[in-house]
Amino acid sequence: MTMFPREEFMTRLDKVKKSMKEKDIDVLLVSDPANMCYLTGHNAWSFYVHQMVLVDVNEEMPYFIGRYMDAFSGVVKTTYLDEAHVRAYSDDHVQSLTKHPMDYVAKVVKELGLDKKNIGVEMDNYYFTAKAYAQLQKGLPDANFKNGDLIVNWVRIVKSPAEIKLMKRAGKIVEKAMQATIDTMAAGVRENDVVAAIYNAQIKGTEEFGGDYTAIVPMLPEGETAGAPHLTWSDKKYPENTVVAVEIAGAHQRYHSPLARTIAIGEPSEEVKRIAEITIEGLNAALEQFKPGNTAEMVEAAWNKVLKKHGFHKESRIGYSMGLNFPPDWGEHTASLRPGDKTVFEPGMTFHCIPGMYLDNFGVSISESVVITEDGYETLANFPRKLFTV
């Protein structure tokens, strides 16, 4: 996968170590697959078993600790890490009731002489379970554990030019996938047949570069279920008249560019048209706030100001920082576009700005993914910002 030169990984590690020092953390145990990939280049569906990247603040290179087939056949062959920086547990640790991979990780920490240090762990990451923490505490009784949540994520929030390049490729892919959605969706067509066309476009990508899997599956809430946007598709046929809010992404080398558009099947009502117009007006106002020096909450405020003008009010999160990721989320869990978030924008930050309006019998959501530039923003994809009718 290594799309980045070794120096880029070293720059990332330097920033992480700086943050570790500020938090008085000597050793960071990284469980988040996106953070592991960010620091080492390891890109594999190996996160369904326990694995770790260990960053020692006093050592240049990190260590990968995982299952043998992932560590030696995978990491050593596909990343800049050498065999000396890889440790593997035997396969009888996998989903075993008697041996836990974290007992092995504790052993490695001891061997490296780090077992009396301040050790940061990613407390609220999906892949750092309660049991993983309990076994580490048991195996490392002399360590002083600290919450190392989001240390790497906050470094990831500013993307390098090489990362932006990958995200723009993902933007090209999502344009194709959204067009496939519009081309396929119609009354009488099954939901899953539309989704099949989306996946096909997402993975085919373009002639120059292929598509990767996205960290979230396509979401197409329709009509009354629009208020429950996380229900996934079924094999029901679309009715003659409905509104579908489509949220998908393109992905390239694990980097994402999400995009939402709303599609009316059959001539939309005046109400639907009006809500779509307000959503676009609000989105446009929100986007204008993306420039260095502004804060995340200003984006939401601009959106809400437009809503207020039209007699609506909705205080909510309308977006988040995103980029490199693995399931189950392409969001980075750092800055959110919502009231109270004072994150100051810098060039290279990337956000998915996805305002939506959900009424009783339909919902509209229209979004853009943006990168903050020196004096404003650019969208990652280029797709008409309007209500589509099929």
Added chain:
Amino acid sequence: MTMFPREEFMTRLDKVKKSMKEKDIDVLLVSDPANMCYLTGHNAWSFYVHQMVLVDVNEEMPYFIGRYMDAFSGVVKTTYLDEAHVRAYSDDHVQSLTKHPMDYVAKVVKELGLDKKNIGVEMDNYYFTAKAYAQLQKGLPDANFKNGDLIVNWVRIVKSPAEIKLMKRAGKIVEKAMQATIDTMAAGVRENDVVAAIYNAQIKGTEEFGGDYTAIVPMLPEGETAGAPHLTWSDKKYPENTVVAVEIAGAHQRYHSPLARTIAIGEPSEEVKRIAEITIEGLNAALEQFKPGNTAEMVEAAWNKVLKKHGFHKESRIGYSMGLNFPPDWGEHTASLRPGDKTVFEPGMTFHCIPGMYLDNFGVSISESVVITEDGYETLANFPRKLFTV
């Protein structure tokens, strides 16, 4: 989604409560999305935020606790749970640095008067983080926490006729997806273009029923990378001569039927043919062990006996129980086909039996998903068990 009558959910709950009583657990807090779906019918990509199903051993119905849009717009409208059994936290708990959803869960447990009970939590589930446990312990200082890992999973291991029906549909889908793989794969074709065809077939399903997303993405390790099976596809073109080990699944309503076949691009060498023959001979011998009363380790032993006859030895897990699941794994984390696993087979259990042989420059894996019947087993899909050449 509800493909099951309410009585089936009640039967499942009864079995879970029986197991809870044996373990002296009064309240079970379920974080595993597959377990939540199994007990309530809630099927949504909502597990990227914290949510719980609460089972009180003394109450008929479980509770769903989650984000508002998932709880009231989703669960109430799509499952047998009524509003009285649903609790929702406000959106400012989502990926927040100040409010944690588990503080809200603790509050609900208190309101239900269960805060001095023995509370089981799924310690090693992906979606039960170290932080989630810490916040629960803080919010419920009088509770006695117990490890409730895999309680629901061990109930899930035996499938009902209604579940087997869904898994056989998934079997039909994986036949189509594997055929699409063989039809598309060729020298000079990009890996991602083959994967696009796989996704297209997986989601289209058949004319009678549509396909669902699978809990693991297609895996197609090729040539030298066969030993690192979790690396995902790239946009490289297949060379003139190579061997690709394909592992995919069909999914229908979250139920899976995985299948592996190996495809030679160009005429395979005698060595590849021989290894494929041994793998099939070993798989056939392994499959014969699937019958009520036999144990999981007997399957692996039968495989290894064939290997030994041919001068090989490999002690490893060659399969696992599977069925209903969400990313990142379709395995159920209960019985494994490996030495030492004494799980006794019963009718209705379903396994993916996937033996493989990985040599220096190629790997072969050929698998079957099976359901154990009254006197033996049936495969969930029907696909030629051979080395394919394209």
